[in-house]
Amino acid sequence: MDPLIRVSGLRFRYPDGTEALKGVDFELFPGETVILLGANGSGKTTFALHLNGLLEGEGQIRVCGLPMDKISLPEIRRRVGMVFQDADEQLFMPTVMEDVTYGPLNLGVEPAEAMRLAREALEQTGMSAAHAKAPYHLSAGEKRRVAIAGVLAMRPDILILDEPTTSLDPPGQRDLVDLLTALPQSKIVTTHDIAFARAIGTRAVFFEKGSIAALGTVGDIASRFGWEPLPRG
Amino acid sequence: MHIPDGFLATPVWAALDLAAIPAVGLIARRSQAGLEDARAPLLGVMGAFVFAAQMINFPVGVGTSGHLVGGTLLACTLGPSAAVVVMTAILAVQALVFQDGGLLALGANVMNMAVAGVLAGYLPFHYWGQGPWRRAAIFLGGVLSVLVSAFLTLAQLRISGIPMPSAVLGLSMALFLVSALVEGAVTLAVFGALEKMNPGWVRKPAGAISRLRGALAAGALLMASLGALVASGLPDGLESAAAKLGIHERAWNLFETPLLDYELQFAEPVWMRKVAAGLVGLAIIYLLCAALSRWLLRRRSP
Amino acid sequence: MEEWARRDSPLHRRDARVKMILLLVFLVWIGTARPAQPEAYAAYASILLVAALASRLPLLSLLWRAALVLPFAATFALLSWMAGDAERAASLVLKSSFSAFAVLLVVATTPMPALLAAVESLAAPKMLVMVVQFLYRYLFVLSEKAQHMWMAAQCRGGIRRASAGGAIAVLFASSHARAEGIHRAMLARGFAGHMPLIRPSSLHWLDISFLATGILVLSLGRWLWIL
């Protein structure tokens, strides 16, 4: 089976000189949910941004067989749905409906069809009732759902979620697990929350100082790198 | 100080709306500078930043405090044309959401604070921004921007016939001078901290092309706004001054020509003509806006 | 205010463009009213009252918000009054507070997105409308941040001049980072240079008749007072 995403030898240096990625090799196969673990600053976000063409480093990236170049970039951005860590930055349009239709309209979809796609995506994420609300008035969990809806409306093949449990309460986290397991797309998810990772992940990779130190199951990786939560007591 | 509706005489607000719309429209186009809509989020967020920054009060001596106005800071970081757009957006939100400043008077407030204020605030930096006078230029920019806006505002109020005894005028000028000095100091403080954090945020000034030209330009702007203020004190305001010169009737006739209708000819009272003038003004504003946006759209999608 | 705008009433249901046009006409009418004409002001007041009742918003809170203009107006009214021009004094206060109330009524019965779409379709520059849209979106987000910074500083003994400069610079930095994040999020969802807009829907006949009645009432009022 061909991988949906194949990355080889990816290196990236921020303009200020920080070496954030030092040769990363990675593959994502259909149906997988890969968890990216690793300390703060180990390069997970930087890596994720490359998969959507938002950063451009050295090395090879292929998404659904397409090379990361100017011609296929719009198609790659449609296929790879990126859910950012800060929902306030992702939800920049004045109302939920406008935000969810933003992606489809950019793809050149007719307004009526964009509305239909948006309604469908809001339905899928359980946010239909909020379509006229301003994002500012949503709770953290609702914001996350709308952000996911905004990406689903573009009909992606792959979802990338950067620390999606940030500022969610435990019920919110459980709802998110239910939502993500119900979505058929292949996923890449960065998180520090091992319980969450176990619940949704089929596989994990561990980032250390800009490269991938190990691959394995979530449980393996977590115990090998001391990433288990504090013992109860 | 934002002028509410109901303060300015019809010709004053109408003329300033007429002036502000193409001015801001053109500057908005310039501020995009080939980047299409990509700058809108930055400019909007920076507008929100100015609002937020105004919540942080500065102690300025005995028990009083002041806050940032922001025009000069924005001009020296985002560039003058972007700063004009951001300040205009701020004034619009203040008028609509916070009932601070009128809607018909928006043109006046925009001309005073967003256009003249930002230009006056940027000029010193533009000419002396590099070299030994850098800090002085930033301080002076902050001072000038507040003074020029204030003078123009007072001038427009006076020319609209609002009585301003010299004692009051003197007092308000003194108050404005204080807030101008505060703005200069705050701008300088923030600017210094910003430059330390990331020099990339600060604009490269034009350099020492001609210090003299800079001095002349800044001086001229200040003198012009002060001059407007002095001139506005002629007898008492536009109405009687113009009436004395006989301009008044002629001016109104000018306004009415597009509406040479029987009814309007019979409408003797002056205020009736003012209505007509106001409406014509509004119609002209609308047409101008429509034409401008048509033109912009056409240029964008050839 | 946000919450007010999302309620429902006959005034809420009218098209934002129609409300905006009527607001402008009303403002011009007030702006050009003769100072000494109590009947006219009474008429404006009753129009505003009817509109306020139709909006089903709390009248007292509306009045309180519109009264924000009074300190400024009263100062100059006092000056006029001392200069012996009581007529002008009264008209300054009345005109400015009526105008503010009218603006408030429209803004409080129209959600911001609809209002901005209306302003845009009435030919305001698109760039400016977009900037206002982003400004409004992040106004409260950033203000909250500033407030937290302010409180944190108060806990540690207040703000001095130098540290206030630093605080504003930090705020600037985080605003900048946020703008970058937003831009990134836009690109990720296919931004290609232009923001897509959902056009406002076409006018309902109720909106058109509302517009016509509004203009008719205002003009009729003017004409009757000539007689």
Ligand SMILES: Nc1ncnc2c1ncn2[C@@H]1O[C@H](COP(=O)(O)OP(=O)(O)O)[C@@H](O)[C@H]1O
């Ligand atoms: N915009 C930036 N400019 C410079 N350095 C950055 C930037 N963003 C992240 N970094 C640096 O790159 C490294 C990787 O960061 P990041 O990918 O955000 O890590 P993670 O998501 O795993 O916490 C860190 O050392 C971080 O400080």
Ligand SMILES: [Mg+2]
């Ligand atoms: Mg991260």
